Structure formats: C-alpha cells, structure tokens
Amino acid sequence: MVVGAGAIGAACAEALSAAGVAVTVVDRSGPAAGTTGACEGNVLVSDKEPGPELELAQASRRQLPELLAKLADELGPELSDVEWEPKGGLVVGTTDPGPLREFAARQREAGVQAHQITAQEAFELEPNLTREITAAVHYPEDGQVQPVLLATTLLSAVRQRGGQLLSGVTALGATGKALVTDSGTIACDHIVNACGPWAGELAARLGAPIPVLPRRGLILVTTPVADLVRHKVYDADYVGAVASGDADLQTSTVVESTPAGTVLIGSSRQRVGFDDTIQVDVLRELAAKAIRLFPKLATVNVMRAYGGFRPYMPDHLPVIGEDPRRPGLWHATGHEGAGIGLAVATGRLLAELMTGQNPHLDPTPFRVDRPGLAA
Known part of the structure; x- marks a missing residue:
C-alpha cells in the first residue's frame, strides 16, 4: 500500500510495480492533489550543496529521461507526455x-x-x-516537467501493470498486516508513507512519528x-x-x-x-x-x-526507507521543494530496499533513525 498519490508516491508505486510488486495507491483526495499540484516542476542539480541530496538529485536526473523513454514505449506518447524540458x-x-x-x-x-x-x-x-x-x-543539466503529468503518467504505468489507485480514501492507521482506511481495511505486507507535508500525521497514527x-x-x-x-x-x-x-x-x-x-x-x-x-x-x-x-x-x-x-525536515534531507520502530512501514517524504527532481531516484531506492536488491545509492543518510534527525 502506497499512501499518497503525488509525485513521490507515484514514483514509489511505479518502481515497485516495475519490480513485480502488487501495488495499491490510496489518496484522500486524488492524484497530485497536494504538494505536487502546487509546485513548479523543478528538476534541479544547481541548488544543492555536495552531499547526499545532490547525489540523489544527480541519480534522479540521469534516470528520468530513461524512465520517460521506457514509459513512452509502454503507455504510448499520449499517456507518457510530461512536458519534459531539459532546458538548463x-x-x-x-x-x-x-x-x-x-x-x-x-x-x-x-x-x-x-x-x-x-x-x-x-x-x-x-x-x-x-x-x-x-x-x-x-x-x-537543470530541467523542468509538468508535475501533475509526471504523477499521472507514473500512476498510469502502475494501473497498466495491474495496480490500483483508490482516490477519496483516507488512511487512518494499521492493524496487523493491514491498512485501516475510512473505506475499510485492506490487507498488505508493506505500507509506504508518501504523504508529503502530511506524512507526520500518518506516521503518528501508525505509532512511528517523524518530524516533518x-x-x-x-x-x-x-x-x-x-x-x-x-x-x-x-x-x-x-x-x-x-x-x-x-x-x-x-x-x-x-x-x-x-x-x-x-x-x-x-x-x-x-x-x-x-x-x-x-x-x-x-x-x-x-x-x-x-x-x-x-x-x-x-x-x-x-x-x-x-x-x-x-x-x-529539520536536517534538510528526505526520509527514505523502512522504519525500524514498525517493520513493514516505509517512509518516502521530507523532500521539501525538490520532490519532483528527486522522485525517480527516491522510488527506485525504496523499491530496491523493499525487494532486497543492492541499492544504487547509499541509503544510510536517508534513514529515519539517523542521528541528525533524532536531534
């Protein structure tokens, strides 16, 4: 279960479905209704100091054109046009x-x-x-996409691979191996918290608060x-x-x-x-x-x-990965204004960690239990 149908949640869902995972995305409103629908679509490497966030941005910038080409073959040009402009x-x-x-x-x-x-x-x-x-x-290397189109394109790929999108469904908590929503309880092995600035609210409901x-x-x-x-x-x-x-x-x-x-x-x-x-x-x-x-x-x-x-996030780094306080809960949030440009690599990294693959980036700086975040 991926909670959140913005660019980050959609990227996580796309990467998981590409890895063969059965994915359902829930959002209390609908695709790109929150942060993603209220941003500019920046894909930037120019504004980041050397360090983990820049490395995540560089990886995402490399992967984005490759993913868009793959989705164009899979979905066709009409469903895969995100107005990608590598204009610098x-x-x-x-x-x-x-x-x-x-x-x-x-x-x-x-x-x-x-x-x-x-x-x-x-x-x-x-x-x-x-x-x-x-x-x-x-x-x-700087570029721009239409952020709503990016999210909907990624979600189109998820649905074409057999995944589901449930709009107007609010996540309330969890019980055992299931997500509790206002529309019923849905069995799942993993919950991905991709609620953007509202991720702290869901994390608290799940008993693993984060300071977003x-x-x-x-x-x-x-x-x-x-x-x-x-x-x-x-x-x-x-x-x-x-x-x-x-x-x-x-x-x-x-x-x-x-x-x-x-x-x-x-x-x-x-x-x-x-x-x-x-x-x-x-x-x-x-x-x-x-x-x-x-x-x-x-x-x-x-x-x-x-x-x-x-x-x-207080230390200016996103949280990506499983929460050791609650196995089966994964966070993908805290990207602030860089989420569009970091989405593709974030989704891939989370999918690699969840499916046991070797991560293409060091996930350690993005752990939820990192010292800087705890402080």
Missing part, C-alpha cells in the same frame, strides 16, 4: 560574485556541470536579463508572453533560501517559462503551519524581485497565483 538553468548574482563562484566550484568537484560564464554570455542565453549582473553560472513540517510557498503565473525567458533563471540568493531552516518568510527570485508561454515566478518559503491564505505582500515581493531580474516583466500581466505546502 542559469544562476546569476547582482552583488558580490565570490559566493556564487565558490558554490559552483564545489559542485564541479562533485560532478555537476556548472559552467562559469561572462555577463555577455549570460545575455546571449537570456537577452532580456538585467544588465546589473556581476556573475553567472550555466547549469545545462509544512513549509509554505507561493507562485505567480503571468499571461502568455513570447520568448521572454528561455531557461530556468534564479538569483544566487535562492540557494541560501533552500538550505535555510528559518521559519520566517524568505523570498528569492526564480523565473521560468512553460510550454504554454506563461511565466512562473517564485519563490517563497515560510513555516506557517497549514495556513493556506494567499498573502498579497508576499506576491508583491516576488513580483518586484522578478522585475529586477527581468525588467520587461513590468509590462506583463499576472494571470493567477497559487500556493502549496512542502514537506520540510
């Missing part, structure tokens, strides 16, 4: 260039393609970029505009915001286009519980910072804004 990313600085260049150097040592380029080269990549930049790094918390983010969407932004572009402050554990509001500039021509503008991070109020002052700050990066955005209309909750 551009990180720019407008103040002291030293930290951005040092960060890129550390990433290069870890195998990331991080090309330090001149301001003129940055303008060639992004003609509408502000002329105030002092440093730029090009990351050709919701971290709120807001995104602006413009009306369609032609050729204003070509890559995923963000300022150097974004890396610091990702790694921060502050509860207070933090904003940094992330600007990118979609295949439909709209421009997505982020990003914000704030721990406010599950308060889903759209805060106009946050949207105003996002817009102002985006205009400083791309001045032509000042003439573009905003079409809508949306927000979502990301599963935040």
Whole structure:
C-alpha cells in the first residue's frame, strides 16, 4: 500500500510495480492533489550543496529521461507526455560574485556541470536579463516537467501493470498486516508513507512519528508572453533560501517559462503551519524581485497565483526507507521543494530496499533513525 498519490508516491508505486510488486495507491483526495499540484516542476542539480541530496538529485536526473523513454514505449506518447524540458538553468548574482563562484566550484568537484560564464554570455542565453549582473553560472543539466503529468503518467504505468489507485480514501492507521482506511481495511505486507507535508500525521497514527513540517510557498503565473525567458533563471540568493531552516518568510527570485508561454515566478518559503491564505505582500515581493531580474516583466500581466505546502525536515534531507520502530512501514517524504527532481531516484531506492536488491545509492543518510534527525 502506497499512501499518497503525488509525485513521490507515484514514483514509489511505479518502481515497485516495475519490480513485480502488487501495488495499491490510496489518496484522500486524488492524484497530485497536494504538494505536487502546487509546485513548479523543478528538476534541479544547481541548488544543492555536495552531499547526499545532490547525489540523489544527480541519480534522479540521469534516470528520468530513461524512465520517460521506457514509459513512452509502454503507455504510448499520449499517456507518457510530461512536458519534459531539459532546458538548463542559469544562476546569476547582482552583488558580490565570490559566493556564487565558490558554490559552483564545489559542485564541479562533485560532478555537476556548472559552467562559469561572462555577463555577455549570460545575455546571449537570456537577452532580456538585467544588465546589473556581476556573475553567472550555466547549469545545462537543470530541467523542468509538468508535475501533475509526471504523477499521472507514473500512476498510469502502475494501473497498466495491474495496480490500483483508490482516490477519496483516507488512511487512518494499521492493524496487523493491514491498512485501516475510512473505506475499510485492506490487507498488505508493506505500507509506504508518501504523504508529503502530511506524512507526520500518518506516521503518528501508525505509532512511528517523524518530524516533518509544512513549509509554505507561493507562485505567480503571468499571461502568455513570447520568448521572454528561455531557461530556468534564479538569483544566487535562492540557494541560501533552500538550505535555510528559518521559519520566517524568505523570498528569492526564480523565473521560468512553460510550454504554454506563461511565466512562473517564485519563490517563497515560510513555516506557517497549514495556513493556506494567499498573502498579497508576499506576491508583491516576488513580483518586484522578478522585475529586477527581468525588467520587461513590468509590462506583463499576472494571470493567477497559487500556493502549496512542502514537506520540510529539520536536517534538510528526505526520509527514505523502512522504519525500524514498525517493520513493514516505509517512509518516502521530507523532500521539501525538490520532490519532483528527486522522485525517480527516491522510488527506485525504496523499491530496491523493499525487494532486497543492492541499492544504487547509499541509503544510510536517508534513514529515519539517523542521528541528525533524532536531534
């Protein structure tokens, strides 16, 4: 039983079904109704310090195109189109260039393609970029998918292999070898907790609490505009915001286009519980910072804004694997805003561990009983 039909739960279900495991996915709402449906679809290696999360991101980035090609053969092009765009990313600085260049150097040592380029080269990549930049790094490995399509494609593969998706079913707990839901008790050997920011609630019900918390983010969407932004572009402050554990509001500039021509503008991070109020002052700050990066955005209309909750862990690493306090319970959560880019490798790693295969990544840093998480 996989509880949660977002990108992480769908990736776990797909990898398990590919390994021959009989899988049922339950979700109290439906596919991609939570965090996955309220994010940008980032597939990034550019924003992660060298370490376990970067290694997970690199593995997932390598595996994603291979998996999509496999699913295209299995499902056909119509059911497998996730709007995958390996368009690359551009990180720019407008103040002291030293930290951005040092960060890129550390990433290069870890195998990331991080090309330090001149301001003129940055303008060639992004003609509408502000002329105030002092440093730029090009990351050709960065990409983007449509996150809802990614989740539904993975779930389509699960169903085609004989698995089930039960929408509108809430997991309440467990008894023996069975998941207890509001629609009845379902026998199973394993339960995968892939509930994103709500994973702590399910874990507590199952007697194995984990300290996952919701971290709120807001995104602006413009009306369609032609050729204003070509890559995923963000300022150097974004890396610091990702790694921060502050509860207070933090904003940094992330600007990118979609295949439909709209421009997505982020990003914000704030721990406010599950308060889903759209805060106009946050949207105003996002817009102002985006205009400083791309001045032509000042003439573009905003079409809508949306927000979502990301599963935040205190040590900034996801939890992937079996819970030693309750054998048969597996966690796959805590990816915060990187879940789309980490989903494929997360699903594969969990499936390898559950089926006794040699894991393609060291699972130790992601254990639920790791010292850093316990502290």
